[in-house]
Amino acid sequence: MEIIKPFSQYLAAMLLAPLLPGIINRVKAFFGGRRGQPALQLYFDLYKLFRKTPVYSRTATWVFRAGPVTGVCALVTALLVLPFAGRPSFLAFEGDFIFLLYLLGLARFATVLAALDTGSAFEGMGASREVQFAVFAEPAFFLGLAALARVGGQTSLSGMFAALTPETWRVAAPVLALLTAAFFIVLLAENSRVPADDPNTHLELTMIHEVMVLDHSGPDLAYILYGAALKLWLFAALIASMVLPRRTGSWAGDSALFLLAVLGVAVAVGVVESVLARLRLTKVPYLLITAFAFSALALIFQVGR
Amino acid sequence: MNTFAELIIVVVILLDMALAVTGSLSGCIRLVAVQGVVAGLLPLLAGGGAAHGVRALIFPVAIVTLKGVVFPWLLLRARDRSGARKDVEPLISYPASILLCLGAFIASSWLGSRLPLPETNVAWIVPASLATIFTGFLLITTRTKAITQVLGYLVIENGIYIFGLALFVEQPMLVELAILLDVFVAVFVMGIAIFHISREFDHIDTAELSELSDWRSGEYGK
């Protein structure tokens, strides 16, 4: 039974991830007073896309085709490291979050190169912006994780969240709150959500992530969409693990609570998207620097304690 | 020692002063010659000639001939050939020259007092020689003509000669001969050089001899 648990956790993440964008869209529709698309829309889209024949540019090379595959695989691998409901993952080891961080980097690298491979000015633009924001997001994310490591005295992701208890929240509430805020901002930026980016816009000049994948179609696009969902899940899971340290004691109960929290994060993203406007492009770095400042403050508090 | 030698010392010093204020080139040449002769006579007059035998006679005679006859003749010839103006064209005024000369004498006296020679036979001989050397330098550094620089060199030589006498350092004959030969050849070579200079430059003003320079004038401070 104990062996099955990580498997089922992993499978759950893989299967449930495409639900999150649906939830967000439903929330936005609610705020907009519309009915909105079904929560399972992404599943339908994926099914449809996998069956389509792709169209490739004459300019593109194998890099273009390898991009989506590599991107999604990096995220699938990253999920191996991600704890579920405070329980250890398959691969829990010292410094595993560095591995996770760099897998995210790999995914980004692959996407950016695939975008550049098309030779289109628009996709180049998106790639340029993507790497720019990564430069600000990565330190913020890293520093947040570092602070978290210091909170629990642990150096693996699973360990950190395992060490996180309601007691920790009582002791280090400001630090954890700051970290939650920082992670949430990073989540918004990394997943191209408002206010950093707008996943719904179709004005190429303003887009970041969407503009990079303009040329992808068929299974490639499906991989990309699925990868994006996984990435959203990954961040949401981190935040969920943080705000909801396990408390019931039973695996099933914890897991249920955890899933609820992940959905809660998605709802929160939807709310933010509905009530906030998109920032000017040149202001996005400041948003991320804010996240960085939160993380840094948290670390300083924690080291100073 | 004897007063006669001291008298000569005084004459040498006075000649230094005179050199500092003489404006005529030929006058300078003659003054230097006189100084050389007087200094050359010093060992004869300072006594002890018998102790040194023939050597003590030969050298003063050679020196007097060289400095009193050969050098002036050479230099005057060079001056005539060069067709330059006949005065020394000092870079500083004559009063300044004589003041410097006096200063040199005072400094020499002080230095002489710091350097007690073991067997000084004549009073003032060390200051006098030092002052003469400095006067030579004065001629070299504050006069513009090539000839005056040779004169300055000769005055320095005179000063050193006097100093050597003061010590009666036992110089072996070969060494003295070699030194004398060197001085002679030096002046000779300088004379030839002056001849060439006057031919190349139409005059012997050393201000013209300053083309070889590394001064990056006006290329800094920007």
Add this chain to the structure above:
Amino acid sequence: MSLLLLALALLLCGALLPLCLRGRPGAPARAGTYAAAAAALAGLSGALPVLLSGEPATVSFPWSVPLGSFSLVLDPLAAFFLVPLFLLTGLGAVYGAGYLKAYEGRKDPALPWAAFNLLTAAMLLVFTASNAVLFLLGWELMAAASFLLVLFEHEKEQARKAGFIYLAAGGAGALLLMAMFALLGAGAPSMDFSSFSPPAGGTASAVFLLALAGFGLKAGFIPLHVWLPEAHPAAPSHVSAVMSGVMIKTGVYGLIRVLAFLRPWPEWWGWLLLGLGLVSCLGGALFALAQHELKRVLAYSSIENVGIILLALGLGVVAAACGADRLASLAFAGALLHVFNHALFKGLLFMGAGAVLHAAGTGELEALGGLSKRMPAAAALFLAGSAAACALPPLNGFAGEFLVYIGAFRALNAPGPVAIAGAAAGLTLATAGALAAAAFARAYGVAFLGEPRTERAAGAHAPGGLMAGPMWILAVLCLGSGLLAPLLLGPLAFAVGSGFGPYYGFLGGLEAMAPFLYVSAGGFALLGIVAIAAAKRRAFLGGREPAVAGTWDCGYAAPSARMQYGASSFAQPLTDFFQPLLRKIGRYPVISEYFPAKASFSLEAQAVFYNSVYMPAAARLRDLAFRFSWLQHGRLQIYILYIVVTLIGLLLWKL
């Protein structure tokens, strides 16, 4: 050890033979290549056993030079540096044989080959010498040989400038090292390293600072890096690979040796190293992002990587000074592992850049594009190198940084200053990693992807087998040493132990092994998942031919290659943000008509330190010298016055 001496002899033959054979066409190149390759084989088989067994070997001959002795020591640390040396020079020689063919008839091949072998021999001496005179001999020979190689294309103004800066930096560094050895050996009976006695207090710090500056000038960390981005691009590419991959590591090697000698370390040394590492790491990555020439990008990336090594060393020294020895050993191991890994991937990258130069005749990013189609294999290999340079798993760049990260995170949970050092190191690595990813995405994307921007790029061709072969081998090594990193830990432990003291060499234990095993597992998992996903994709396609069309450009009807995002535009958002540091010179179009026909935009990266620090200082010194030159004004009278015044002054002063 005898194998190493054989390698040395072969290399010296390889340095002389090409010069002797210059009359015969083809002979110098053959002699040079064979000698270098044979020496590499001999050297590797000499160094590897030491690295695997941990048993040092020494050899010493009398040498009739004042204070000199021909003493060589091959301990695991030296062997650890020798392995990349021989790997890169051996492969570089094969590559060079192909690369230099293009210059046949235009360049005398004898000189570069002689210099290449001399350079290798000199580095061999540097890594093994245990006598100061011998070490300095190797050090300066290395500088001279590489100087000649930097001036390989001396017709170019740029190369001459590079040669000058390189030589000046090398000269200054050597003088500092001479001072350092003089200080170390002041009381010693000979200049053998074994006869030095460790200095204490201020002297130790002076030695450290001299070593830091002297070796730093070779290692090329900021602010002593000015020669590096000039010289590395100027040399032929296989030489750039050796210079960047190994030669700058001689600085790291020297620094480690001196550090080991000066134990115990004061804490501030560590902070200094850490600070320099931080600046180099971030600065190197940032400057790399702003460069417009492929090899310059790589050169700045080398600065970044040296920064990473320095950062790790600094973390280790701080930790050791605070008593956290296990942590220190992790950091030191990370530094060394990165030395090895950087050699592999930077060698690969420079060879790839060489292939580009070879094929397109230019390394200017804005003139390239679309090479991936014209030289697919080389492009793929360059991509592998780029990914390794960005420390992306499962390649080897990640392994070294991972060790440093672990060190940094353990440090975080330690008390006080060590925690701060750990946070700083980790944060720097993360930021620099993101910057490096941006820089390499840009370099690769602009040079290899999209459409060719010029005729030259369009006419590019794939490199021949001699050039491609070494690149393949290096790429396989990059992947292999990334996936099988745990296997490297044993030799690494020996190297750390012999370099920093046996105290630090306990890495072989499970403690550091475990995360490494997991990373390996993760790497394999990634590869497996990629294989599955690729297979799946094929299954989804089900044998249908994908349609082919033009790139979708939002309805614009007449796209051209010039419309692609270029190197300037790609970097602009980031470089604009860091403009105060980069001081780019922008050329923006002035649009004056309603329908401007032509407009161009470019951003030129400046050599900031060279232009704003070194040049003004040099100009000031020059100004001073010109004022001083009044001394030689040409007036004879005054010249003689100098003599008189000095004499009088001396008499008055000294009597």
Add this chain to the structure above:
Amino acid sequence: MIRPLLLLPLAAGFLAFIVRSDRARRLLLVWTARVHFLLTALTVLSYLKGPGGVPFAAWLTPLYPRPSEAVWFSFDALGLFFLGITSLLFLGASHYAAYYLAAEKSDPGEDADGLFVFNNAPEAVFTGCLLLFLAAMTAVTSSRHMGLLWAAVEATTLLSAPLIYFHRHKRSLEATWKYLLICSVGIALALMGNLFLGAAGLKAGGGLDFAAMLAAAPGLDKPLLKAAFLFLFVGYGTKMGLSPFHTWLPDAHSEAPALVSALLSGALLNCAFLGVLRVNAVCVSAGLADFTGGVLVLFGLFSVVTAAMFMLGQRDYKRMLAYSSIEHMGILALGTGLGGTGLFAALLGALSHSLTKAGLFFTSGNVLAAERTKRISEVRGLWRRAPRTAVLWLGGFFLITGLPPSGVFLSKFLILREAVAGGHYWLAAGFLFFLAVLFTGMARVFIAMTFGDRGQKEGEKPYAEPAGMLLPAALFFALVLGLGLYVPAWLDSLLWAAAGR
């Protein structure tokens, strides 16, 4: 007797004035140099092997004079060492001269700076003075008497003046005049110093014979000895080219023909240095090591500073080499001042510098012949125009700046170590800084001249590099390079003996 060594060049010198045929005169020059070198080698050999070690050598050279015998000329290790340098250098210079004179004869050349056709002095005078110059330098190295040493040094000045004036034009005349006057005035001061030296020894006895003075040194009168040292130092220092008495040096070296510059820099400066070493040895024996050391170190460092300052932005490559000589003389003074191993290092440096600098000056002559200008800014791409000259030029640069392997490097390193070991940290720091400035300054020039490609000038003939004008430099460079890799035991012992240990 030592006479053959002295008389041979003397006789040959006078003979050269008489001989009419150019060819015969050149042969005379070369063969005199060869025989002189052979004799020198024999002398060195018999010194090393001890009395009776070499057959036939006994009548050539009385190395071990019986005590109380008044011997004017004989050799000790120091003198022999400098004689060796001088003779070797002259050997190279004479071979160079044979080709040089032939080339000058067939194509007198035109000074591109002054557009002034050379009117070279008759070869006879030149060759004669060259040989007499050798005789004078041999006399300097072999004099046992300070007075004689002085006379010989002054003779070198007078005999080399016509050599500098070989190209009879305005600038070489100016250089000659400055050289003549400054050095004569300087040497006059040295004469004064000799007199003080004599005065200091009046009570203790011993006269001016070097060995006797050394023996009587502790009894010498200290204030007078100090004065003697100062006068001699300024005097010989002028001739040696220490700053600020160096002013004649760049002018003379830049205007003289290449081989004369080589001899001036490589042999003549050493002769003056020998004078300084002699008096320094006496002072050190008398317990004035700190006093003389302070003066030597001060002026040594100032010379290095001066050279460094003039190296930046230097416009004339021969002047650049001259300033480099000033630098090295400064280093020699520095090493001597530090004493101990420093003196050994200074002697090693003197040897290495002489050979390297002579080689560089020879090469500069080739550069001048190829490019017809001495201006650095007008020489580009030697590598293309005169490849072998370029290799020598660049190699000489590496050697002279002390890149190992080179004797210069060993000397600098030893001196630095001595300075650090003596606790003179600021001295070491300053020394290093200015060495770095010098290195950078020279690197700029050598790179600019050697590399690049300037294309063919209008109507320019290709420059055939005569082997005879390349080989001497190549040989010297090889020797210096070898010296950096291997210091033979005999040389080591000779150096230590010369350094007084």
